[in-house]
Amino acid sequence: MTPRQIIRRIGLWLCVFVIVSPAILFFLWMISLSLKFEVDNAAYPPVFFPERIAWKNYADVLASNRFLTYFVNSLIVTGSATALALLVGVPAGYGIARMAAHKSAIVILIARITPGLSYLIPLFLLFQWLGLLGTLVPQIIIHLVVTVPIVIWIMIGYFETTPMELEEAALIDGAGRWQVFRHVALPIARPGIAVAFILAVIFSWNNFVFGIVLAGRETRTLPVAVYNMISFDQLSWGPLAAAALIVTLPVLLLTVLAQRQIVAGLTAGAVKGG
């Protein structure tokens, strides 16, 4: 390596360090906050590495039985909304791609532009009339606003790239369209479905705005539960940060583990719900 190349290498690493550090430092600080006792969290200058580690913060959060309820609520809402979205969205993406009905994507676009709150006003009234408030059903239904467009959008894009030859061959052999979809198109589309699944799960899990309006005391999802902790525990940062970390941990793990799918999905559709 010539000196010039070495300087460029060092420069590059410096740049990498600068652009990655806001993310790294933030999450390290979040971990630090969550592992400190109040004395250390209220210290100035701030303590980065505490002498005593407060595992108790996590134990407290996990031990409260409400937290478990909210965790289960989140699982049910995100799980159902994602499953339903895949159930209707994957065939729809297939149909739209095969019919080349690109104009129908306008609806997805409108859904993408619409602020989440404007769905809430009419649907809130509807759920009230139907007497569904107080159950998880309203949240499952309204999370479809997030998950269905993501799934349809990604699946249209994916089915457009999968080869038609196999499907045509199967059709000529006398298979029905449903059979072709079920046995030819669907297996090939598995990676696309994985992308749609991951993004739908993440954006549904993270959703906050639907929950604060529709969730009652028993039906909160985790983001809403964490938000409510802020107002009650203004000054206990340790448990709060621990709770925040637990809420977002599944998503962060998914981000690191399924990075390739996420990047593919985001750059293809660049979709985000709510």
Add this chain to the structure above:
Amino acid sequence: MSALIQSTPTAASTEATPEKELRPPSYWAFVVPALVVVLAIIIFPWVFTIWMSLNEWKVGSPTTFVGFANYLRLTSDPRFLEAAGHTLVYTALSVVLPLVLGTLSAVVFHQNFAGRGFLRGVFIMPMMATPVAIALVWTMMFHPQLGVLNYLMSLVGIPAQLWVFHPATVIPSLVLVETWQWTPLVMLIVLGGLAAIPTEPYESAQIDGASLWQVFRFITLPLIMPFLFIAGMIRMIDAVKSFDIIFAITQGGPGSASETINIYLYSVAFSYYDLGYGSAIAVVFFLLIVLLAAVMLYARQRMLWTEIASGA
């Protein structure tokens, strides 16, 4: 049901044109379930919102048709106009800053270095993390006495700030969070653009002895312009609608210093339960986003034309 729908039209079209057989309307069966869902959760709410916006509609009192009264009320509602101003400032900053930083980051991530994949994963964590959880930690970091940000500032000799606790600094502080959160998305989109650029222009530039800045300004930037435009558009749509971060950190405060249209809409609809007026805000809000998108499209079109006209 699908069998019924697909049998008839296929049979009819086989005789006419054999190639058309692969694209008959029978694929509708696949779309129908999603169509029902979309009608129920996207189209119906929209139609109903428009109808509600024409009524005096408050929870607990009878509704009356008032025509465009709610819309007229908007034009003289100082809180709405102020919120619109906040929204525009917040949006402009939250589009420009991530675009600049995201492009620079993309150029860095386009290079080859060890651990690039992993670091890219770390880099995109802010935008995937749960916004409320993020907002919570930022609130702690913004704390004027105990927050780590003021400590870091003091290390480089900058006096302590009030961040989100002062009307003058609250919007820039929130933009800081928004930028931190969404720069990765711009980076990913631009990175996709960079990957698609051919290498020849760079080779000839190197032969001509162009500087790094010249290469970026005259080769890279024009070629990634379409991607920057898409990133800017997406960023605009998201920044206008930004809710979680603002609501969780300031709820529009202090006072109403960071109240954007979306936050105001929340208050009107779900704190005052004035659903008719809230619906009118929702409709105007949507139109505003469409208008901003149209302006951006128009600006892009103009830019393309001047480029062609100047022979670039």
